[in-house]
Amino acid sequence: MPNADRIAANRANAAKSTGPRTPEGKARSSRNARKHTFTPENYAVVRLEEVHAITDLRADLVACYQPVNSQELFAVERMALAQQSLLRLTALENGLGTACLNETMNPEGFPRELLSDILTKDIEVTRAQNRNYCFAEGFTRLTRISPTWPIFLRYQAQTERLYRRAIEDFERVKALRSELPNEPINEPNNEPIALRNPKKPKPRSLPKRKNRNPRRCPVPPLPPPPRAAKRRSRCRPPEIRALATQNLINLAFYKR
Numbered sequence: 001m002p003n004a005d006r007i008a009a010n011r012a013n014a015a016k017s018t019g020p021r022t023p024e025g026k027a028r029s030s031r032n033a034r035k036h037t038f039t040p041e042n043y044a045v046v047r048l049e050e051v052h053a054i055t056d057l058r059a060d061l062v063a064c065y066q067p068v069n070s071q072e073l074f075a076v077e078r079m080a081l082a083q084q085s086l087l088r089l090t091a092l093e094n095g096l097g098t099a100c101l102n103e104t105m106n107p108e109g110f111p112r113e114l115l116s117d118i119l120t121k122d123i124e125v126t127r128a129q130n131r132n133y134c135f136a137e138g139f140t141r142l143t144r145i146s147p148t149w150p151i152f153l154r155y156q157a158q159t160e161r162l163y164r165r166a167i168e169d170f171e172r173v174k175a176l177r178s179e180l181p182n183e184p185i186n187e188p189n190n191e192p193i194a195l196r197n198p199k200k201p202k203p204r205s206l207p208k209r210k211n212r213n214p215r216r217c218p219v220p221p222l223p224p225p226p227r228a229a230k231r232r233s234r235c236r237p238p239e240i241r242a243l244a245t246q247n248l249i250n251l252a253f254y255k256r
Contacts, residue, residue: 038077043084048091057083065170069183075170082163089156096152100138101131113137 040055058080067073104113115125115133143149173180 043081045088049084049088054080054084067170068177069173069180071173071180072170075166075173078166079163079170082159082166085159086163089152089159092152096142096148097135100135100142103138103141104134
């Protein structure tokens with residue numbers, strides 16, 4: 001247990017500490033107890049949505065609802081994500097409509113199947129009416145071969161439901177302001193964007209082993225190439241040939 005003198009010394013030292021003085025330091029120290037950070041890069045579709053789109057939605061909602069603690073801010077961020085999903089659904093609906101027209105239009109931009117002559121008899125059909133017909137015909141073809149549109153409608157209903165739940169959650173947390181502490185609202189954390197063409201590290205080559213003591217481990221010399229064997233000459237001296245001829249004559253004489 002610390003004694004009274006040590007406690008007094010600790011209090012005197014603590015009184016001399018002024019903490020951060022600059023606005024940046026104060027803002028950084030205010031986030032010491034905060035664990036959740038909002039990263040816009042995690043919620044944008046590549047090459048379809050801009051990173052700052054979700055940041056702008058969040059900033060508008062923060063300015064409108066003015067959350068005072070982390071729980072209210074989390075509900076506001078859920079509302080921003082739901083709004084981004086609603087905008088994404090609108091873009092998806094436009095793409096599906098383009099796919100419907102693509103099913104019934106030829107490369108020249110004209111419909112492959114025109115309206116019936118009985119239906120258009122004695123009246124003039126405009127280009128917009130023909131395209132509406134192509135849109136409906138393409139919609140019928142796509143829904144006949146694929147459940148894309150029913151899935152899209154379920155996705156749309158689920159997104160709208162999540163948006164309403166986020167608003168209700170904010171209202172519920174807002175009613176508890178007297179019980180929850182107020183906290184500073186922080187800006188979203190923007191992560192650094194990676195380079196498009198990062199440099200690949202060069203492969204390391206293994207170092208060559210050197211003979212530290214050449215006297216102890218000498219390198220044996222290469223053996224000399226084998227020499228061709230000398231062939232005996234079949235040519236005999238004249239003395240040996242004469243002696244061999246005389247022996248053959250004597251052998252023939254004795255046989256008689």
